[in-house]
């Protein structure tokens with residue numbers, strides 16, 4: 001018999017979508033996989049050199065639980081630059097990816113029964129971790145407001161049990177970038193209602209002009225004592241497999257996270273830490289610029305192809321590397337039609353009919369969304385989206401015939 005706790009979570013919906021794409025491909029189908037939460041790219045030279053040098057030096061020992069002091073210093077300097085405030089080493093913990101940083105935050109901030117406001121559609125791990133920590137996720141639907149929550153709707157969701165609010169900008173899955181005014185309102189809400197802000201900016205490096213990513217602590221400095229910033233190199237340096245993330249927050253939070261981490265994973269991989277340290281010390285920004293340009297080109301290419309279909313409105317894709325489509329009009333298709341009537345059905349049909357794999361919005365609490373990643377090579381992206389457009393058009397035609 002397994003623990004009751006195992007009923008609180010299942011393998012993530014994005015992992016399930018990836019597995020379905022792989023199963024179809026293993027079965028011999030030619031699949032264009034647009035499910036990935038990662039960017040296709042070579043290693044940054046500084047990362048490669050930093051890792052090789054660490055191996056040559058024979059680095060093989062534990063480091064401090066929350067990371068090498070030099071790495072924490074370099075990260076404190078980075079967060080200071082990005083926020084325009086002074087951050088100290090003891091306000092930074094290096095973690096095994098952003099996921100561990102978020103998990104640490106949930107475990108050290110939440111008591112059983114505490115409510116956490118999570119705007120939806122949401123990245124699937126946010127509510128799962130809140131549940132594991134004994135909390136209760138409370139979702140505020142953002143579909144009617146361009147995927148950015150209206151502050152008054154957030155305020156309506158606050159109860160005496162509310163302990164924290166999760167802000168993820170740019171958002172996975174929606175690609176929404178929160179504007180300055182909304183963030184200021186959220187910061188003031190948090191102050192007024194004594195809430196923590198868990199500020200996930202893993203996609204902060206990928207806000208597409210004219211959209212700009214704002215760290216919430218820069219806009220309202222008074223909120224810093226109640227904010228935990230979550231970030232990682234998984235997306236920024238296309239290093240998903242290397243597992244280096246960090247959290248920045250009040251020393252008391254970092255100390256508690258360190259104690260927790262000392263009983264869970266201990267330090268993140270030592271070679272990966274040295275690689276990121278080398279990058280922070282010697283990187284000249286050219287790798288990041290290349291990655292941003294690659295994504296900007298992919299975004300333009302993808303939007304151009306998606307503009308040729310009429311089933312779903314063109315996504316705004318303000319940040320990150322996801323197109324998030326609203327398939328609501330599938331519901332208008334006559335019941336007699338064999339075409340899909342939900343995002344889950346659409347994802348299955350796309351894979352079966354067109355060999356294109358995406359992630360259903362149901363993984364993100366939205367039964368009519370479809371997430372397509374444009375972090376893959378441009379030729380595959382173009383092929384995948386062209387097939388998707390053809391399939392959408394065939395569904396639309398079929399629905400007209402039924403009507």
Ligand code: PLP
Nearest residue numbers: 037097098099123172202232234
């Ligand atoms: N936060 C968000 C919003 C994400 O989309 C992801 C990964 O997809 C993570 C955190 C986790 O990142 P990592 O791979 O660094 O654990």
